[in-house]
Amino acid sequence: MAEKVVILGAGESGVGAALLAVKQGYEVWVSDAGAIADHYRQELQAAHIPFEEHKHSYDKIFEADWIIKSPGIAEAAPVMQAVRSKSKRVISEIEWAYRFCNQATIIAITGTNGKTTTTALIHYLLKNSGIQAACVGNIGNSFARQVATSPEPCYVVEVSSFQLDDIETFHPHVAVLLNITEDHLDRYGSMEAYAAAKFRITENQTAEDYFIYCLDDPYTRKFFKKNIHSQLLPFSIMEQVKQGAYMQDQQIHIRIHDDECILSADELSLRGKHNIYNSMAAGIAGKTMNIRNEKIRESLATFKGIEHRLEYVATVRGVEFINDSKATNVNSVWYALECMKKPVILIMGGIDKGNDYEIIRGLVKEKVKAIVCLGKDNRKINEAFKDDVQLMVNTTSMKEAVEAAFHFASPGDVVLLSPGCASFDLFKNYEDRGRQFKQAVKDL
Known part of the structure; x- marks a missing residue:
């Protein structure tokens, strides 16, 4: 008999998780406390996935072997309080997708600001270099939808702290933490708890993996985790680093091991100090994927930016x-x-x-x-x-x-x-x- 998967929330991540669960042979049911958007309702109906909206039927939820929680549902929500009281196993959609992505290379990007721009920039860099990759997460298709409908050998995933809250095995080969600034304190209660959620992006990494982070960011430094096992690649415009990226005399240096890519900050297509940081992070990610220096320079100079961001x-x-x-x-x-x-x-x-x-x-x-x-x-x-x-x-x-x-x-x-x-x-x-x-x- 198939295991039962209950999905809470029927937005992009919830519907993507449902499609993936059906493909993998699970018995699936979707529950949303609000109204389900027409196009998502039609998708669920077309895939013959049963659902409810405007309520949560706790008796049916408690029958689940797995509960996949959409990131917008707060831990304080009554449904989560009820689920936790029953000690039910809850995972996030990115955790669910990761379990079925068949040894693909994962590049995951988090941070309070700049996630979408940096995710799109890294994807552009890979695509420009002939690497087949999907750009997923908060930026477009959910990770689970992509794995279900069009799997790729590489995924560039924009992940929020909400999505990281319920991971277990999620393991990016390259993890990027851009910054930690005050946000979502209504949900986390303290900066320490919010920062801890962000740092979960590194928790399953090994010495074969890379962690790219901003050395200049005060909260990243303050709450830096001591038990990170991956190779550390900081970026900074305030001090030189041996590995990672730094800026000196308007020249950006991106270095891994003995290989260095140098370009002028004036060459970057994206303007503003924050975009120097975003471009540095993307450039380092490109180096971890063995992309040639000329392709990194070309991509950072020609990227066009994203909708709704400046x-x-x-x-x-x-x-x-x-x-x-x-x-x-x-x-x-x-x-x-x-x-x-x-x-x-x-x-x-x-x-x-x-x-x-x-x-x-x-x-x-x-x-x-x-x-x-x-x-x-x-x-x-x-x-x-x-x-x-x-x-x-x-x-x-x-x-x-x-x-x-x-x-x-x-x-x-x-x-x-x-x-x-x-x-x-x-x-x-x-x-x-x-x-x-x-x-x-x-x-x-």
């Missing part, structure tokens, strides 16, 4: 519009503002995740002419910046926000959507928010 949209009557909808925490806003060379009209707001706006106060005073708040409750932003900008307005739709920002802007200014918050008060997700922004700009 994405140029249009220039309207001399005003430039930039879509940074993927900036869902304050540190991401800091990175965006740090890149800006023109006066900024900043559109920000949404669901606050315990944000500390003090970290961007200096950049707001220096660069921001006006703030357009976009959200159902903007009190915290209003309170934080009331003494720092002369113009501030509250809006509750993207059309209203873009029109207000355009009204405040003069030729030579930039309107920057960099919300610093989750999107779920007014939008389906950050992609929906970014696309609505781009449409509203086109409608001006």
Whole structure:
């Protein structure tokens, strides 16, 4: 008799896990406390996978041999409290996918900021070098869906701390930790717990593997795990390292063993200090895969960036519009503002995740002419910046926000959507928010 797999949550990771479980011969049932999106419901029906929505039937959940938890379900949720009380075995979708990926090479990227850009950049680097690889995780197809429908010899996986919470054997050959900054404290309660979740990316690595991390990141240094067994490859723009990457006199040095790739920071296609770090991490990952130096240089110089991350949209009557909808925490806003060379009209707001706006106060005073708040409750932003900008307005739709920002802007200014918050008060997700922004700009 087939083992029973129950999947909690029917988004991209949940449906991907369900498809993989069916392919592997398990008896599968999917349960979602909310409404299942139409396209996912149709996929489940087409694959003859039974499901429920708008509720969790605990009696059926407790029949499971395996429970696969979607990353969006918090440990404090009633269903998880019930599951834990029964000592049921719970794993994440990336753990489930890993078990069936047949000795493929895994490159996994985590960090509070820059994950998606760095994941896409590493994938581009591999593809540009003739290495067949899939780009999966938070960036597109779930890892499980890819393993179920189109397995590859190599996977570049963007992983969040939520996905790492429930791993057991997940073992990336190359693990990348970009940074650890304050985020998701509503879920973890402390920076120490959040950092511990991030460092789980290394827990199954051996001396044959690589761990790439930012030596300049204060929280990474503070909470660095002593029991990491993989080869350490730090990157830094503040000090030289023997192995990994560093910058000296605007020259980036990427070195593993005795082989070194050198390129000018001016050659990088991505701008801003944070993207020097992202490019360093990607370059080191390329070296671990034995990619030639000229291909690393070429790829870092020609990568085009990703949608919703500092994405140029249009220039309207001399005003430039930039879509940074993927900036869902304050540190991401800091990175965006740090890149800006023109006066900024900043559109920000949404669901606050315990944000500390003090970290961007200096950049707001220096660069921001006006703030357009976009959200159902903007009190915290209003309170934080009331003494720092002369113009501030509250809006509750993207059309209203873009029109207000355009009204405040003069030729030579930039309107920057960099919300610093989750999107779920007014939008389906950050992609929906970014696309609505781009449409509203086109409608001006």
